[in-house]
Amino acid sequence: MPSISLKRNVSVNLTEPDNTQISDSSSDDTKVTKRRPGLKKLFSSVQTFLGVPASTDAVIKETLNLPLEKKKLFLVTALKSFIDRNQPINDRENEFETVIDALSTLKSGNQEFINYITKPLVTQFYNDIPKPYRSYVGYNFRSADGSGNSVVLPDVGKAGTCYARTVTSFAHTNTNLPDPQVVFDRLFKRPEGYFDPHPAGINMLLFSMAVIITHDLFNSDPKNPTLNRTTSYLDLSPLYGNNEKEQHSIRTMSKGFLKPDQWVDKRLQFQPAGVGALLVVFSRNHNFIAQKLLEINENGRFTVGPNSLTEAEQDEQLFQTARLINGGCYLNIIRRDYIRVILGADATSTFNFDPFLGAEEPLYGNAVSIEFNFVYRWHAAIGQEDSAWLTEVMELYEKASEESLKTGNPVNMAKVFQEFNDLFIHATPEELQLGNAIAGLHRGQDGKFVDAGLSQTLYHKYEQVASRIGDGLNTPAALKHIEVAGILQGRKLQCCTFNEFRAKLNLSKLTRFEDFSTIPAVQQALKELYKTPDAVELYPGLTVEKMKPAGMHMPYTMGRAILSDAVNLLQNDRFFITENTPANLTNWGYDYTQGDPACADRVSPLLFKNILPGVFSEKELDNLFTAPQNP
Incomplete structure (x- = not known):
């Protein structure tokens, strides 16, 4: 007989059509076994769990006229899909195909019930592709200015x-x-x-x-x-x-x-x-x-x-x-x-x-x-040594700042750097052409x-x-x-x-x-x-x-x-x-x-x-x- 394991330690065993045994293991490990009147009652419970409106009673009754095996598979699939919906799906069990096969045998006029059952599936299919789109082909390198890091808001974090x-x-x-x-x-x-x-x-x-x-x-x-x-x-x-x-x-x-x-x-x-x-x-x-x-x-x-x-x-x-x-x-x-x-x-x-x-x-x-x-x-x-070095460096800048205040002109950083090079870097003009300098190297x-x-x-x-x-x-x-x-x-x-x-x-x-x-x-x-x-x-x-x-x-x-x-x-x-x-x-x-x-x-x-x-x-x-x- 088919058996499924559900959340909250509830197992459902499908027996003959007129007998369904539900075994409930509560948190204190006390096991209670109850007899319920078969698949009709179980299907009714599923109806309540899914929140199917009373107006669909006729559809439920129609569904109960399905062959026994299809009713069993339908119930198993419904329970697993809705109770274990956060778990990875084993598509080799053909649950989706079972649902479609069972629903396809219903008589005309049952579209409301079909829509109710299939809507969560459609929602899941839609959510499989996240929106907004967060990654695009061809955007796998950093831009020079930081733009495009977010493909949704490309200017966030951009330089300037x-x-x-x-x-x-x-x-x-x-x-x-x-x-x-x-x-x-x-x-x-x-x-x-x-x-x-x-x-x-x-x-x-x-x-x-x-x-x-x-x-x-x-x-x-x-x-x-x-x-x-x-x-x-x-x-x-x-x-x-x-x-x-x-x-x-x-x-x-x-x-x-x-x-x-x-x-x-x-x-x-x-x-x-x-x-x-x-x-x-x-x-x-x-x-x-x-x-x-x-x-x-x-x-x-x-x-x-x-x-x-x-x-x-x-x-x-x-x-x-x-x-x-x-x-x-x-x-x-x-x-x-x-x-x-x-x-x-x-x-x-x-x-x-x-x-x-x-x-x-x-x-x-x-x-x-x-x-x-x-x-x-x-x-x-x-540190102590770096502090002494910075004291000398800042004296150059403060001197240039004072001159700037007197003349009203911006600080001449080119002149500051030349004096800085003369005192601390000692790089030749040829060296400075090769790139930025490091003091003493x-x-x-x-x-x-x-x-x-x-x-x-x-x-x-x-x-x-x-x-x-x-x-x-x-x-x-x-x-x-x-x-x-x-x-x-x-x-x-x-x-x-x-x-x-x-x-x-x-x-x-x-x-x-x-x-x-x-x-x-x-x-x-x-x-x-x-x-x-x-x-x-x-x-x-x-x-x-x-x-x-x-x-x-x-x-x-x-x-x-x-x-x-x-x-x-x-x-x-x-x-x-x-x-x-x-x-x-x-x-x-x-x-x-x-x-x-x-x-x-x-x-x-x-x-x-x-x-x-x-x-x-x-x-x-x-x-x-x-x-x-x-x-």
């Missing part, structure tokens, strides 16, 4: 569009805001000769990576600070640029290669040398990938010749595929090195905080917000930086301990000009208050100034400058808030916000979800981005071994972002 707003402020406008220079002096400024090492021993290599990430996501237009000149995606735009003109400027236009050790974002020349050196590693990784793709030439997809690709088409295919794979390596380092450190996971642990859990196909794209522009300002973390005739110099720079950042981020009074004095500009930008763009931002993240508001910082001088300054905790501005609040006792020891709100942003950045990016496939990256490329299983699926050990072998030992590669004196 406005920042999003995460929190709308409903607080009364503060008409008595403190002088931003006083805010810096009393809440931000690191005392002269003072250095507080990072409590977890985090090194400046991690913060070199952080600089790349922040420059990847934020580049406010100085003429219109509502605009973000870079894309809202983790797409290595400091390397590849934000439009086709910038992108083509660093490409050889042959075999998918980039020009040796080149990148687009000129802002990084004014950063400590570790930032440029780390970006060069990604530049070289791109060329390593392009070469590997051509050597493997999976299924001949990069072949040039008749009935195949032209040389220009080969270059484009290799470049775009290598860019996707390089972006996958970048993603792997963010997931398995960077976020692990933020969370404080042990270097030897296999723990993986997976930001893709629960991810669905991206629909809306990503747009970074002005609030998170401030969340990622970690200037207080700058030189290019060879082939356009590449000397390996020994790159390795030494990166290792020095690995050894250099960063400083703490939270609690206030720890931002190098040299950055006053930048921080004051940041405070003013927040005011101009009508950012929410610190407590409003916390409320948006479902965090309790801070009600006492003692809840902000552990430093009494900061508590007193907040009280005098803002009068009430609800009036504290977003950026100052993020900067002075006390640190978490574990992990990367981030300020509480900043640490919470970073995780929210990381999950959205990754889950909203089509190229990290639906397009991150072996078909788009090739089998080798996809596997490369997955990392080394022997190293907790981290790609960073593979990357450094391929690009700069010997720069780090095996043990150091296990824990790249912690200074060696703090294992």
Whole structure:
């Protein structure tokens, strides 16, 4: 006799037409067996379960006139289709065909009942193809400007569009805001000769990576600070640029290669040398990938010749595929090195905080917000040596700014860079023609930086301990000009208050100034400058808030916000979800981005071994972002 297993531990056994036995196992394992008067009663129960209206009684009776076997199959199919409708369908059981066969034997005038039974099937068939459409053939490469990441809203996250707003402020406008220079002096400024090492021993290599990430996501237009000149995606735009003109400027236009050790974002020349050196590693990784793709030439997809690709088409295919794979390596380092450190996971642990859990196909794209522009300002973390270097650099800029105020002309950045080169880079005119500069490093005739110099720079950042981020009074004095500009930008763009931002993240508001910082001088300054905790501005609040006792020891709100942003950045990016496939990256490329299983699926050990072998030992590669004196 046929038997089916239903949800809620109910089994139905179809016996002879006049007897149906229903066995119900309840949650307390008590089994109750009842006799019911055959298929008529069972069919009536199905009628009730499906909500068939009473007007169809005649149709039900007509259905009962079907041959016995068809009635049985019909009941089995109906129950399984409606009770187990969320389960995968075994089409080899021919349930759909059974329903159609049974319904087709009904007499005329039964169309209402037929429609009732088949409507859920039609709905399921419609829903099999999701709407709106989220992926199109031919859209499997990133655009230069970030457009088209969402095929539904193609301009979301595009370079040159406005920042999003995460929190709308409903607080009364503060008409008595403190002088931003006083805010810096009393809440931000690191005392002269003072250095507080990072409590977890985090090194400046991690913060070199952080600089790349922040420059990847934020580049406010100085003429219109509502605009973000870079894309809202983790797409290595400091390397590849934000439009086709910038992108083509660093490409050889042959075999998918980039020009040796080149990148687009000129802002990084004014950063400590570790930032440029780390970006060069990604530049070289791109060329390593392009070469590997051509050597493997999976299924001949990069072949040039008749009935195949032209040389220009080969270059484009290799470049775009290598860019996707390089972006996958970048993603792997963010997931398995960077976020692990933020969370404080042990270097030897296999723990993986997976930001893709629960991810669905991206629909809306990503747009970074002005609030998170401030969340990622970690200037207080700058190490002792880098702080001294930045002091000298900023003196040049401040001198140029003073001249600009006197003359009324914009700052002459070409002149600033020339002086910067004379004092810190020492590059020849010929070297500068070969690409952007890195302080203290030189290019060879082939356009590449000397390996020994790159390795030494990166290792020095690995050894250099960063400083703490939270609690206030720890931002190098040299950055006053930048921080004051940041405070003013927040005011101009009508950012929410610190407590409003916390409320948006479902965090309790801070009600006492003692809840902000552990430093009494900061508590007193907040009280005098803002009068009430609800009036504290977003950026100052993020900067002075006390640190978490574990992990990367981030300020509480900043640490919470970073995780929210990381999950959205990754889950909203089509190229990290639906397009991150072996078909788009090739089998080798996809596997490369997955990392080394022997190293907790981290790609960073593979990357450094391929690009700069010997720069780090095996043990150091296990824990790249912690200074060696703090294992």
